[in-house]
Amino acid sequence: MAGRGGMTTVLAAPPVDRLAAVTPTLRQIGDLKRVRVAHAEGSVAERAFSRAWAALVGGADPAVVADRECAAALAGARLGGMDAATLTACGLAQTEVETVLARAVDELVGSLHPDTGRRLRAALPHLVDHALPDAPIPPFVPALRRQPRAGATAAGQPRLVVEPAENHAEHCWAVAVYGALLADDTGADPAQAFLLGLAHHLHNARLPDAGFAGELLLGAYLTPMTDRLTEWALAELPEALAVRVNAVLAFRVDADTPLGRTFHSADVLDRVLQVHHHARAAAFTVEQALVDLALVHDGPVVDYQRAVLRAAGL
Incomplete structure (x- = not known):
């Protein structure tokens, strides 16, 4: 959680040697927050957020979901909205779709840990033959898609409003994907990193985002409020999944573990890359x-x- 992370002093060294090499890839993946298509509502990123939660609620293995969504994100960094389902609907055979996806992935996969690259390549066929389970999406999913992010705020300073604002689904999706892509470098479990990123703003399904400045004003009320709202969101999940998500959420409070370091690396990278996007667009x-x-x-x-x-x- 950005607010809690902001209130914790973290002195750990950066977790991976290849950060400079992988950051341009993460930047391109993050641009999927801004890619839309005519045949579906929302950005590619927020639709992937919904798809991931639908698969998890339907009983899919988080490791499989993480690999599949990371492979889709890496391909999407080059193909934009031309995903596997769209290419199939436009008449390409399964092997032809796999060829196109592999070409896209091959342009960027060299910046990732070799084990990560192998997992993502192995997941590509599943992007073509995968069908969403017939499972209800928890109410917090569309709520997070509607909830805007506050952006950069500081105590005592006027709010800087940049438009269009990203939403919490897009941010959580990006942190989930970035975390899973960095996990092999940090020694964390990619599935746990993906789950933690996906779930770390569950409380914002009900709580509007006032940024770090607003959280400072909440003071001692912040932690009990966010804990309560997180519990309400977890109650919308199947019990086994809720237990698993709750377990990884415990690692967001510091950077003392491989999973904590992975999460905070992904979170801060996405927050700063988002600001870089607005600066680039303005210039x-x-x-x-x-x-x-x-x-x-x-x-x-x-x-x-x-x-x-x-x-x-x-």
């Missing part, structure tokens, strides 16, 4: 689009297109 220039990203790219009519732009003064 974006036409030159970046035309030169760096080759908006008008090579092709049979590129000379004509460039002539049009010159004539238009663009």
Whole structure:
């Protein structure tokens, strides 16, 4: 939980040597918070959040869910909304879908721990043949999809509002995926890291987010309130799953364990990468689009297109 993490002094060293190499991959995965498609409501990230909880409530093994969702996220970093279900619906055969997904994963998997890469490649076929279980989604899932994040706040300072705000489902999904992708480097269990990230803001299904500044004002009321609201959310889960989720939530309070370090690495990376996104968006220039990203790219009519732009003064 960001608030509790913010109130705990953590002096542990960064947990992985490859953080500089993996962060650009995490950044691209995080952009799935901002990718949408015509045939479904919400971002790719929040729909993945719902899909993960539906699978868990339906009795799926958290390790299988974690690998499947991380593989989908890594592929999605390159393919955006062209996921396995969409490619299948558009007429590709199963082997063809697997080929496309593997191409996307191969572009980014080199930044990850080799064991992580092997697990994600092995999960790719399951993205094609997987069907969601007929299980109800807990009420906290759509609530977290609706609940906006507060963003950066500081005591005594005016609130900085950036739009569009991410929601708690998107943040929790990102922390879950980042944690599972970092787990092999930190010595944590990927499934536990995924569950912890997925569940660490259950209390915000009912409690609006006022940021760290608001949590400071709650003072001694904060912990009992969030504990109570978390219990209410856990009561919406099957008992065995609730017990398992509750057990991993205990590791969010410090960075003294591999799981705690993994969670806090994923959480702080996502919070700061989100701010970097808004800064990049505000500073974006036409030159970046035309030169760096080759908006008008090579092709049979590129000379004509460039002539049009010159004539238009663009």
